Amino acid sequence: EDQVTQSPEALRLQEGESSSLNCSYTVSGLRGLFWYRQDPGKGPEFLFTLYSAGEEKEKERLKATLTKKESFLHITAPKPEDSATYLCAIKPPWWDSNYQLIWGAGTKLIIKP
Amino acid sequence: DGGITQSPKYLFRKEGQNVTLSCEQNLNHDAMYWYRQDPGQGLRLIYYSQIVNDFQKGDIAEGYSVSREKKESFPLTVTSAQKNPTAFYLCASSIGKGSSGANVLTFGAGSRLTVL
Numbered sequence: 668e669d670q671v672t673q674s675p676e677a678l679r680l681q682e683g684e685s686s687s688l689n690c691s692y693t694v695s696g697l698r699g700l701f702w703y704r705q706d707p708g709k710g711p712e713f714l715f716t717l718y719s720a721g722e723e724k725e726k727e728r729l730k731a732t733l734t735k736k737e738s739f740l741h742i743t744a745p746k747p748e749d750s751a752t753y754l755c756a757i758k759p760p761w762w763d764s765n766y767q768l769i770w771g772a773g774t775k776l777i778i779k780p
Numbered sequence: 781d782g783g784i785t786q787s788p789k790y791l792f793r794k795e796g797q798n799v800t801l802s803c804e805q806n807l808n809h810d811a812m813y814w815y816r817q818d819p820g821q822g823l824r825l826i827y828y829s830q831i832v833n834d835f836q837k838g839d840i841a842e843g844y845s846v847s848r849e850k851k852e853s854f855p856l857t858v859t860s861a862q863k864n865p866t867a868f869y870l871c872a873s874s875i876g877k878g879s880s881g882a883n884v885l886t887f888g889a890g891s892r893l894t895v896l
Contacts, residue, residue: 671822699883710784710870710887711823754823758883767838768883770822 670694673755673771680778683744688774690755691737698758700738702731705752705773714753745778752776782807786871786888793858793865793895801856801891803871810875812854813885816840817868826869829854858893866895 670693680686690700699718703711715724717733724731728749730741740753755771784805793799805812814826825838829848843862848854854873858865869892872885 676820701883703885708890708892710786710872710890711885713884713886716884756823767825767828768823768885770824772820772822 671755671757671769671771673753673774675774676772677775678777680742680745680776682746682778682780685741685743685745687742688740688753688776689737690740690771692757692769694757694759694769696760698760700733701756701758701768702738702740703754703756705754707752711754742776745776747778747780750776750778784871784873784886784888786869786891788891789889791891791893793893795895796860798857798859799893801858801869801871801893803854803856803888804852805854805871805873805886805888806852807873807886808851809873809886810851811873812848813872813874814838814844814846814854814856815870815872817870817890823870826856865893868892 672691674689699716701716702714704714705711715731720735722733728743732739752773752775754773756768787802811830813828815823817823824840826844827835827838827846829835832848832851835846835848843859845857868890870890871888874885
């Protein structure tokens with residue numbers, strides 16, 4: 668069964684303390700990996716799509732990278748407003764009978780001022 | 781502004797009642813989705829629709845029903861057959877299959893259902 672595992676479950680950082688969130692997956696031949704941000708009581712908001720190993724995308728203090736088995740969301744010099752839950756999802760290959768997004772449980776990031 | 785509107789934001793259900801969650805989008809997206817979110821778990825797909833008057837079951841469709849009579853609307857009914865309906869429900873939409881960006885979902889703000 669295809670799986671997506673995010674770690675850690677929760678991460679507390681001081682403002683300005685850089686770190687990384689991990690999203691590992693078991694599927695072969697994925698058709699895309701997606702990062703979303705979710706604030707409490709709201710719907711997820713799209714951040715990045717990555718399609719192939721070695722690809723990188725950046726947005727403000729966030730950079731997403733992809734290898735053959737995992738993706739990292741690097742956060743550089745975070746601010747309190749970066750506090751949120753970060754969700755990862757993969758699109759399985761077309762031959763997967765599911766072929767719908769498979770979601771990780773998320774990493775709750777807390778940035779303390 | 782274009783987006784997805786879910787209502788109500790909070791809903792309480794008594795045992796044995798059916799409730800309907802509304803989802804309306806003005807993004808002109810072809811595909812719409814319903815997800816359920818529980819603490820400590822990834823989003824789970826309930827139903828999805830790629831085109832008007834057609835929809836498919838997701839991973840956890842039992843106890844739920846949907847309709848897609850208009851492109852803009854995709855209401856979800858939580859029936860009394862759903863034994864554990866307390867959860868946060870998210871509606872999403874995307875550009876139709878085959879288009880670039882087809883896999884990028886736009887989500888509504890969610891509806892929180894509590895069973896009394």
